[in-house]
Amino acid sequence: GKWKNKERVLIFSSRGINFRTRHLMQDLRTLMPHSKADTKMDRKDQLFVINEVCEMKNCNKCIFFEAKKKQDLYMWLSNTPQGPSAKFLVQNVHTLAELKMTGNCLRGSRPLLSFDPTFDKEPHYALLKELFIQIFSTPQYHPKSQPFVDHVFTFTVTDERIWFRNYQIIEEDASLVEIGPRFVLNLIKIFQGSFGGPTLYENPHYQSPNMHRRLIRLSVAAKFREKQQVKEVQKIKKKGSKVLIEEDPTEVVFETPAEEKPVEIQLVKPESKPIVKDKKKPRKIQRKKQKKLFRTE
């Protein structure tokens, strides 16, 4: 057949990406035969330069990876001439080369795209769905593609994020094995233009990684400060001045002194009481010393 659907996707990145991102990019390039690669873009250039790069390469879609602080990875998906674009924060990246991904598929075979029902419920998700479909589906009869459909991409919305998985179809009864790669996309914003333009949608649940790290640090600091405060309060309590109670003049009314007993002088020694052995009490152990004294005497 003839290749009619002329989609070309430009996949490239900025400088300062780490090995995982690089491998992810390479994996996407192998999985999508309708993709083109480009050199790393300098961070100094503005983002709308990318539109020009795409035009030069004759691509109408773009996946751009941007790494900041050598820690955070952002991904731009865009329809280059005039269409919408979206920025995501990428997390939990696992590449094709990981040994736990045991599946394999033909290089360039067309994927099935599977979406969550949630994608139809919200307009911004519907837009994203359309973007994903146009970018990730391999056009039919593309010269580099294989005619078989043997793997499926899943996009699922869970926990306000979009989870991507790639499975190989083994049997007709839908037994699947994961091929990889895997990543999680956290939507930041959707723009009307490509890499710019008015913001169509902003994700209220998104928290920038900087904020996230800051919050963690603040919470730790807050705990520490709380402990300090508690300690200080305790110190003050200890030192605290005792409250003086005023003397109540009416208290004296109830005082009655005790009666004085007559003083008796005893002249005769009182009779000694008979010693009654208390058998209930344990016998006192006689000290050996006393016995010794008696013997010497």
Added chain:
Amino acid sequence: DGLKQCLSEFKQQLAWVERLDVTSGQVADPVSQSASDKDAVDPENDFQREMSFYRQAQAAVLEALPRLRKLQVPTRRPDDYFAEMAKSDQQMQKIRQKLKSKQEAMERSEKAKQLRAMRKYGKKVQTEILQRRQKEKKNMLNAVKKYQKGLSDKLDFLDEEQTSSQGNKKGSANQRIKKGPNAKRRYKNQKFGFGGKKKGSKWNTKESFNDVSSFRSKVAHNKGPGKGGKKALNKRPGKRARQKMKSRAR
């Protein structure tokens, strides 16, 4: 609304074959407790989450494959179709090796566990048997001693061993026990065994000096029957005779 407008502008009207997208819920899982309610999936529970993704993919596949077959798009790769795969053969080998090694390690640990358990059990059984044997031996000896000392003239202890009592064997056993060990055995016991004072057994005491029981007069006077005439042949001449011979030889 701006979104919707944008979407409507952006949306491409392509045949489904081009896009191959499926929106589906999940395949009903007979094992799952949560009644097909996606929101109940706890994103922190890794296994549950991955299973939900898996089921979604399965539902999509089950929906899409018949459609593809109708549109005559091949889904199964024929066996003789060789083409480049997304992962190289080397990579697949590595994966296979890892899986194999994991399985082997598991098997080995299982075997080791079983061996250990068996050894423990075997040792227990062994000790039980040994103890039982020792107990029996002890009892037997005690009974024998008692009988020897004459405390009990019943020979019941033999009954415990031989339930089918044969009279003959019983009688002969009695006789033997009365005499005790052999004469030879008794002599050897006296000489070598049964502890007791051995250190002073070879001294010349009054008794041993006056004891002439081991004197054989015939042996002393060389009057007994000769051993075999050997001694006569080898008889050495006396000192005087030898000196004479020596001087004569010179």
